[in-house]
Amino acid sequence: MADRSTNEEQSQSIINLPKVLLHGPPGFSSLLQPPYSLKFHILNNASLPLHHFLANHAHLCSSVAAVLCDGGYPITTDLLSLLPSLRLVVTSSAGTDHVDLEECRRRGVRVAGAGNIFSQDVADLAVALLIDVIMKISAADGCLRKRHGLSWRDFPLGSKLTGKKVGIVGLGKIGLEVAHRLEAFDCMISYNSRSKKPFVSYPFYSSVVELATNSNVLVLCCALNDQTRQMINREVMLALGKGGVIVNVARGALIDEKDLLRCWLEGEIGGAGLDVFENEPLDCEELFSLDNVVLSPHAGFSTLESYIGICQLVGRNLEAFFSNKPLISPVI
Amino acid sequence: MADRSTNEEQSQSIINLPKVLLHGPPGFSSLLQPPYSLKFHILNNASLPLHHFLANHAHLCSSVAAVLCDGGYPITTDLLSLLPSLRLVVTSSAGTDHVDLEECRRRGVRVAGAGNIFSQDVADLAVALLIDVIMKISAADGCLRKRHGLSWRDFPLGSKLTGKKVGIVGLGKIGLEVAHRLEAFDCMISYNSRSKKPFVSYPFYSSVVELATNSNVLVLCCALNDQTRQMINREVMLALGKGGVIVNVARGALIDEKDLLRCWLEGEIGGAGLDVFENEPLDCEELFSLDNVVLSPHAGFSTLESYIGICQLVGRNLEAFFSNKPLISPVI
Missing domain, CATH: 3.40.50.720 (NAD(P)-binding Rossmann-like Domain)
Structure with missing residues (x-):
């Protein structure tokens, strides 16, 4: 009984955390590690195509506050319109051509990138x-x-x-x-x-x-x-x-x-x-x-040191944003 | 008749030029090009193992004044003792570990290398x-x-x-x-x-x-x-x-x-x-x-620019030596 109530308390406390949708390839969730991963309610769509995931989790998606995405995973007008509470996009890539920056700007969605990590x-x-x-x-x-x-x-x-x-x-x-x-x-x-x-x-x-x-x-x-x-x-x-x-x-x-x-x-x-x-x-x-x-297989950034660096950077951007502090590596 | 006498004159004038023995792989003779190649009597051993060549050309070898060698072709005490008139070794390599420098020094044979070309x-x-x-x-x-x-x-x-x-x-x-x-x-x-x-x-x-x-x-x-x-x-x-x-x-x-x-x-x-x-x-x-x-196949020096550079350098070293001028890239 004690265990169950602890689990329920934990679930309840996770639900109250800012919701972050992961939009990337299988294994992408490893990018957000403790302590940062413990501060957010992580929604991981890796096992399903994104539109299926969003359809199946409509109740959660309406309150997604941030998306953490990979460079190969576009942030389109369509996706943005499905996430009405979205306030932040964090991409783990140096480039931002996969993010509709104009639409983000129009909706007041902030965007953080990889800065100079790579x-x-x-x-x-x-x-x-x-x-x-x-x-x-x-x-x-x-x-x-x-x-x-x-x-x-x-x-x-x-x-x-x-x-x-x-x-x-x-x-x-x-x-x-x-x-x-x-x-x-x-x-x-x-x-x-x-x-x-x-x-x-x-x-x-x-x-x-x-x-x-x-x-x-x-x-x-x-x-x-x-x-x-x-x-x-x-x-x-x-x-x-x-x-x-x-x-x-x-x-x-x-x-x-x-x-x-x-x-x-x-x-x-x-x-x-x-x-x-x-x-x-x-x-x-x-x-x-x-x-x-x-x-070369788009490997310009795939060193161990930079991987560790980007794991920390995406976490720090999320943490800063939800603590009302300036983004570490803002794009817009 | 005129042609024959011209040929004979040419042969005679080549014979009077300083004799340079090439000691390198097939194709090595391309290293010594005009105008330098015209100033020496080139002995090319590429088609025969060196000791066969020397045995077959004893009359020429006794008057060899210079050897132009490749990094893979050793200048040993044995070879030096077969070339009593030798006064100069020019190697086309940056390294000189294939040249018995001590024996050269003892015999008063000068050595020129590739300098900083590579x-x-x-x-x-x-x-x-x-x-x-x-x-x-x-x-x-x-x-x-x-x-x-x-x-x-x-x-x-x-x-x-x-x-x-x-x-x-x-x-x-x-x-x-x-x-x-x-x-x-x-x-x-x-x-x-x-x-x-x-x-x-x-x-x-x-x-x-x-x-x-x-x-x-x-x-x-x-x-x-x-x-x-x-x-x-x-x-x-x-x-x-x-x-x-x-x-x-x-x-x-x-x-x-x-x-x-x-x-x-x-x-x-x-x-x-x-x-x-x-x-x-x-x-x-x-x-x-x-x-x-x-x-990599010992290719540190195999750029077109450096090849042109070494062709000129070996020629200039030979020319300088036989004009009693200082070697361009002396080793000893």
Whole structure:
């Protein structure tokens, strides 16, 4: 009897906590761990498609106060309209292109993101992908394991990173981290961005075609939005030139993948290092067949240290919001 | 008749040029190109084992004035004793462990090397191998191509480069280039070397075990000699610890590969990025089977720019020597 009443008390006390709906892949609930997970009433939809879950839990959903979502799980107008009490969206991703920010703003829903948690890892990955492509590291590793006894003479010569003209598309936190690293490799940095940054001396190009014309390498670090979707198209690739390399650690849809494949087949582009793709998980036969492209599974943020960091950050954002304190990493 | 006499004159004039014996793999002769190749009488042994070639060409060999050799082709006491007129060895490699420097010194034979031609490329490769191992880039690329539809959640988490304690073994030109690059990744650099360098502020450890104890990563950049052969043994690996990573861009024999394999199988080491091996070309089944090791075919120098650079450098060294000018990149 004592146990039952304790359980009931516990249930009652959980019910009184702010309701947080998890909107992510299986296993996503591990993102919210004690002590933070104990401070909220967690609704976990991972076992059901979201619309089923919402239909089955209408009584709870009407009082959902926050959504914690993954980058691959959209926060649409439709979803927002099903959650009338929603006041906060926390996304565990650096990008926010999956969140309808305008609709959130209109409804007075605050949004918190990953802040700069992943910036260093993503920049590290960008540099590694770039060196990998131009020095053919993954390709050599794969060949060595398949055909033993090969020496460097069995491989085409790579290219030198030192002195390369690197155009950074999007000079936010990640772009700046990439620039900082590549300066140590004596690369010449220039950039394209919505506007010229007063705090850096790198040459600025207002047009990405112009940036490509003046670069050996493009590193994509910008946000995905209506202005940037498929901005890296055939025209940009031709401007970059036959030996040109594209590294994408931002969002897959920044690149017109059909144009990339065509330019590749026509020998109009030198290589690419891609951590992100138009459709993820990646399942594009043509991309798998390219031999001067290094593929990575949207892994720019998947280090143990950053995972621990994002677990704490999402918890701290939720806690701050419901304690009427400023968000730790606000988006809007 | 006119043609024949021209040919004879040409042959006669070639015979009067300084004789340079090429000691390298098939295709090695492409290293010495015009205008330099026209200034010497080139003896190319590539089609025959060297001792056969020397036996068949005793009349020429007695007057060989210079040897141009590749890093994999030793200049031994035996070879030196077969070339009584030898005055110069030019090696196209950064390392000189294949040249018996003591015997050269004794015989008054000068030696020229690759100088710093490859330093930047080798440092770039060291950084790329390090990020590749800790962020599992080649491994992910290989998996993605084999099993479609994978996402980052299908891979173990990597580790963050930022803040890693990197111990550099050998703080010569390459070691300094590695340190400079890794500072831009906010790594904490320390080093082991024959002696403390007065011009850097990085912490110095006179013992490589002590360096390993205080590091997450070891990057090997030192020369191979009797003091350094197999210096990276089980004791060093245990000091580095279970999560530790070893990157070797110097010489394979710096590492005791048997100890590396054993430590790997026992889970005593985190991973390795290896551009060089005890035996090259690499043909070690056990190494091929390791999944947190990135393999590269001694490719630290194989960029187009560096190849062009070394072609010019070996030619310029030969030209300088036979014009009684100082060597461009002297070793002794």
